[in-house]
Amino acid sequence: MTEDADERLAVAESAAKAGSEVAGRSFKQGIEVETKSEKTDVVTEADRATQRRVIEVIRDEYPEDAIVGEEEDELKEVPDEGDAWVIDPIDGTNNYVRSIPVWTTSVAAVRDGEPIAAVNDCPALGDSFVAGPDGVRRDDESVTVSDRTDPETFTVAPTFWWGFDRRDEYSAMCRELVERFADIRRFGSAQVTLGMVAAGSLEGTVTNVDPNPWDTVAGVHMVRQAGGTVTDLHGDPWRHDSESLVASNGEAHDELVEATKRVE
The missing domain is CATH 3.40.190.80 (D-Maltodextrin-Binding Protein; domain 2)
Known part of the structure; x- marks a missing residue:
């Protein structure tokens, strides 16, 4: 299980990095913005292109796994059984379209409804959060939650x-x-x-x-x-x-x- 989680974490890292590179090319470039269900629910072609790139990397290694993704026709609910991937190509699109650097390409590997590996790559912030079997890293440095109690x-x-x-x-x-x-x-x-x-x-x-x-x-x-x-x-x-x-x-x-x- 640990070995498999490590392998899936490596793919999640590669996929998130590849996706964030696609998103990064259009950041601060005046990209056209569309709305979905509400005026504040926005989407861009960068969201769709980023998701397609993330899926491409995952499919190279795991062609049969389910894909849950925010955009286009991917699944919208996490299956309770089997292996799946959960993707948000640009989480923080409202920030993205306003040239605010707080956004991320998010990729998680899930098994039987529970995450086993996850990556949030934030290129405009210069941060990458990675969670695998052995804890969490931010920019290759191990991190933990705050120890404040008050x-x-x-x-x-x-x-x-x-x-x-x-x-x-x-x-x-x-x-x-x-x-x-x-x-x-x-x-x-x-x-x-x-x-x-x-x-x-x-x-x-x-x-x-x-x-x-x-x-x-x-x-x-x-x-x-x-x-x-x-x-x-x-x-x-x-x-x-x-x-x-x-x-x-x-x-x-x-x-x-x-x-x-x-x-x-």
């Missing part, structure tokens, strides 16, 4: 975005977090945010919005492999089909859960 020193992040008909929930989330913790951030990329929790830059991140697997699976694996805790807003272990997400360094996790529950 919530009044925590920096946490509300993540994902609330539609126009749910902005009151975003306001409520911010209120709950600023009343309980030292500071908040919002980066516009769930995968980068989860990587920051895994690397100890943040103590936690939360959402009561239903997350997509391509926005979460890789980063969740990173947080857990780095020693953190990831649940839903009820405190149950997070799965790829959970309807909320609470990730933390494991300290004061219950308080993050309570903050998220109060928004509901």
Whole structure:
């Protein structure tokens, strides 16, 4: 199992790097932007081209595996059985199209619904987060979650975005977090945010919005492999089909859960 996970991690690294190179060529180049379901739900040809490149690298080694991807006609749910790959070609497209460097190409290898290897490559930031059987690396340096224990020193992040008909929930989330913790951030990329929790830059991140697997699976694996805790807003272990997400360094996790529950 470990040997196979190592092999899949190597492919995930190659695929994420190849994809981010494609995305990087169009970054800050005034690329045409399209909208999907909402005005803030945007996509570019770079998203589609990046996903195709990631899949090409994976298919060279694992031609029969299922592919879950945000764009085009790939699967939209993670199968509970067998080997699969979960891809977000550009997580943080709203940042990408505004020339903000907080975006990543995300690739996770999954077996029977559980991640076994994950990579978030962030070329504009100069960072690469890698999670395998032996822990988590950022730029080839081993990292772990923050060791802070006092919530009044925590920096946490509300993540994902609330539609126009749910902005009151975003306001409520911010209120709950600023009343309980030292500071908040919002980066516009769930995968980068989860990587920051895994690397100890943040103590936690939360959402009561239903997350997509391509926005979460890789980063969740990173947080857990780095020693953190990831649940839903009820405190149950997070799965790829959970309807909320609470990730933390494991300290004061219950308080993050309570903050998220109060928004509901």
